[in-house]
Amino acid sequence: MVLENVRRYDPDGVTTLGERAVVLGGSVAGLCAARVLADAFAEVVVLERDPIPETPTPRDGAPQTRHPHAMLEARRATIGDLFPGFGERLLEAGGLLIDASREMRYFDGGDFLADPPDRFPMYCASRALFEHAIREGIERLPSVTQRGGCRFTGYGTEAGDAGRRSADAGGRTVTGVAFRDERGDPTTLPADLVVDATGRTSRTPSWLEANGYEPPPVDAVEVDVTYSTIRVDRPASARHAIVVPPDPPRTRGAAAIPIEDGRWEVILQGLHGDDAPTDREGLVAFAESFPVPEIAELVRDREWSGAGIDRYPFPASVRRRYDRMDRFPDGLVVTGDAIASFNPIYGQGMSVAALDALVLHHALAAGGLDDLAPRFFDRTASIVEAVWRVAVGADFAFEATDGPKPTGTDPFNRYVDRLVATAHDDGRVTDAYYRVFRLEREPTSLLRPAVLWRVLTP
Ligand SMILES: Cc1cc2nc3c(=O)[nH]c(=O)nc-3n(C[C@H](O)[C@H](O)[C@H](O)COP(=O)(O)OP(=O)(O)OC[C@H]3O[C@@H](n4cnc5c(N)ncnc54)[C@H](O)[C@@H]3O)c2cc1C
Structure with a gap:
């Protein structure tokens, strides 16, 4: 799934489902998750190990904040819905809105791609400013509290309540979190739902293993x-x-x-x-x-x-297959880089984090907390699949790339080479190519007759 086939955010779509949700990690995925949880819980608490910066500042807990971040269309559109005024705040702070069709030059396959006919609006700013503008949106939500300097250490659980949520009949329900608070003291916080957005270093796989579950299979x-x-x-x-x-x-x-x-x-x-x-x-x-x-x-x-x-x-690139687990505790989901992180060359991670939040919103709207984890992981798997195919598929153009190769990668790469060569002179083909990279359309859209005909005609 990409932007074209994920339903947009509906502010009236979710009713109150519980007293408190806790989000672990206050980076992009965590803040987007907190935004949608604010519609469903009386209180949302974000626990972040770094101090919460008051100005746009790179953070040690997310060292990639010192590197450029492209904001693709999937993220621009979703963030605009989730955080009204995001674009205005970004521009006021010095960010730019460029037309990538004219103001971005893309050199691939030995030449620059021809300009596409349509405008491609794209926000440009440092990653620290992107995160800051989102955080300002969160600060406008009175039910969300961000606590910096709080390090998550483990989940609190009780025996599963199979009658209410049947995802893990006979297993465990996560009922809260344990963490070291701002003073370094160990403490706990009960929650109706916990969202792990702690990125690539997520502890959920090892916690699952230590608590009688299989860890998620990893690609x-x-x-x-x-x-x-x-x-x-x-x-x-x-x-x-x-x-x-x-x-x-x-x-x-x-x-x-x-x-x-x-x-x-x-x-x-x-x-x-x-x-x-x-x-x-x-x-x-x-x-x-x-x-x-x-x-x-x-x-x-x-x-x-x-x-x-x-x-x-x-x-x-790492993909944790939570969607393939037979058993998973109730009261917990995982999002963002903690599920999958891709070679950053393709600039997709923040967009996936935003789409994950949108999927969480729809999963809460459609079925509340019942069987939330398997329903959520099924849908995020479709998002990750589209992105994984593009990113990992392109990496396999190099022989030294090592790992499970998605089926059809080699013929698809040969087709893309030809498509890129055509795009040197044909802006409509550039248009189709950009829309896949911007996570607006599925990779299969490159095989639509209008594109195929242009690419394959000598
Ligand atoms: C070099 C580089 C360049 C990139 N470029 C792009 C790009 O151009 N475009 C794009 O869209 N994406 C890009 N990405 C990916 C993007 O940074 C991530 O996908 C995005 O930040 C979403 O990640 P996340 O919020 O899931 O995790 P992270 O950003 O890693 O955040 C995890 C958060 O959890 C906190 N945390 C961790 N452990 C604990 C704990 N125990 N207790 C409390 N808090 C904890 C961390 O401090 C951190 O704030 C790039 C990544 C890298 C590495």
């Missing part, structure tokens, strides 16, 4: 990618973005995104051991190796600002 696809990010000065009149994804045999990729305070964020990526350097001289040489001069011009010729080079290693 891992190794890409061994490293990121180096810098910020450089940007004249006020320059608003464009540029993306140069890795393209076999070139294991290097790069992107530059305009952000607030007159800067571009420039990210350089290297796959399969072709590490992006962490020293200035090495990074300039790396940037000069690209087939287009724009990346080197930014890295070598513009003034650097801020913290120097930020590095992030990302060994593997």
